[in-house]
Amino acid sequence: MNAPETRLDLPYYSPCGQEEAIFESAWRNRLPLLIKGPTGCGKTRFVAHMAARLGLPLYTVACHDDLTAADLVGRHLIVDGDTRWSDGPLTRAVREGGICYLDEVVEARKDTTVVLHPLADDRRILPIDRTGELLEAPPNFMLVVSYNPGYQNLLKGMKPSTRQRFVSLRFDFPEGERETAILLRETQCPADLARRLVGIAHGLRQLKDQDLEEAVSTRLLIYAALLVRDGMDPVVACRAAIVDSLTDDPEVAEALMEVISATFGR
Numbered sequence: 252m253n254a255p256e257t258r259l260d261l262p263y264y265s266p267c268g269q270e271e272a273i274f275e276s277a278w279r280n281r282l283p284l285l286i287k288g289p290t291g292c293g294k295t296r297f298v299a300h301m302a303a304r305l306g307l308p309l310y311t312v313a314c315h316d317d318l319t320a321a322d323l324v325g326r327h328l329i330v331d332g333d334t335r336w337s338d339g340p341l342t343r344a345v346r347e348g349g350i351c352y353l354d355e356v357v358e359a360r361k362d363t364t365v366v367l368h369p370l371a372d373d374r375r376i377l378p379i380d381r382t383g384e385l386l387e388a389p390p391n392f393m394l395v396v397s398y399n400p401g402y403q404n405l406l407k408g409m410k411p412s413t414r415q416r417f418v419s420l421r422f423d424f425p426e427g428e429r430e431t432a433i434l435l436r437e438t439q440c441p442a443d444l445a446r447r448l449v450g451i452a453h454g455l456r457q458l459k460d461q462d463l464e465e466a467v468s469t470r471l472l473i474y475a476a477l478l479v480r481d482g483m484d485p486v487v488a489c490r491a492a493i494v495d496s497l498t499d500d501p502e503v504a505e506a507l508m509e510v511i512s513a514t515f516g517r
């Protein structure tokens with residue numbers, strides 16, 4: 252196999268450590284994986300990259316507080332007057348031997364635990380009560396879940412009995428040079444702009460604990476770079492893509508704008 256950085260056919264992912272080896276080893280050993288980290292730091296891109304690298308189908312589900320076990324497993328639908336069973340994304344991934352990625356899994360309703368637990372331990376089974384089926388996950392199947400520990404309240408945190416079924420990876424924002432390289436690769440913006448945006452991110456991330464719920468993500472830096480590349484003034488672009496996406500508070504916004512104006516010499 253070619254080195255990952257030369258595989259232009261794969262979704263681009265710049266690794267920061269051993270995460271690719273850990274993912275592959277977990278997959279080979281039929282272990283489920285939990286990825287935790289702030290919003291927009293590369294979790295989804297990483298899973299897309301690994302699925303393509305391993306040649307596996309990927310089913311991604313963005314979990315929300317109305318998501319039930321039936322949304323994952325499937326339900327009976329009425330089609331032309333007939334009742335037909337329709338597999339949900341989890342069932343499809345199990346049948347096909349692919350990856351099911353549940354993004355923000357702690358948001359989902361508690362009844363999803365009933366289907367996730369037997370799949371995430373060594374039983375690797377998916378009971379489908381409504382059809383009476385009991386699916387055994389094939390070797391290629393992998394369950395991957397993610398969550399953002401930052402804005403979870405205690406009640407929404409993961410129960411130990413769930414967490415302890417997973418191998419876990421902790422993600423954070425890429426360090427300076429790597430984040431600059433990601434910006435260049437994702438936006439083809441000038442190198443100087445990428446460096447300044449990453450400098451702004453470092454400045455703002457230091458303010459994070461005081462005033463902001465979440466730190467500025469790599470995703471927002473990419474948005475800002477795209478607006479500037481499109482001809483927009485960098486300070487205006489950073490206000491729209493970074494500051495006003497991070498906060499509603501006018502005073503906090505002004506404090507963030509000071510970092511940005513200083514960076515662009517205004």
Ligand SMILES: Nc1ncnc2c1ncn2[C@@H]1O[C@H](COP(=O)(O)OP(=O)(O)OP(=O)(O)O)[C@@H](O)[C@H]1O
Pocket residue numbers: 263264265266288289290291292293294295296297354399425433437469470473
């Ligand atoms: N290591 C990386 N390699 C390549 N691109 C990256 C990397 N980290 C972040 N990115 C870029 O940042 C964007 C946001 O990352 P991604 O969508 O994977 O975030 P996430 O952690 O899944 O966020 P959320 O928790 O909100 O779903 C990606 O579309 C990609 O452009």
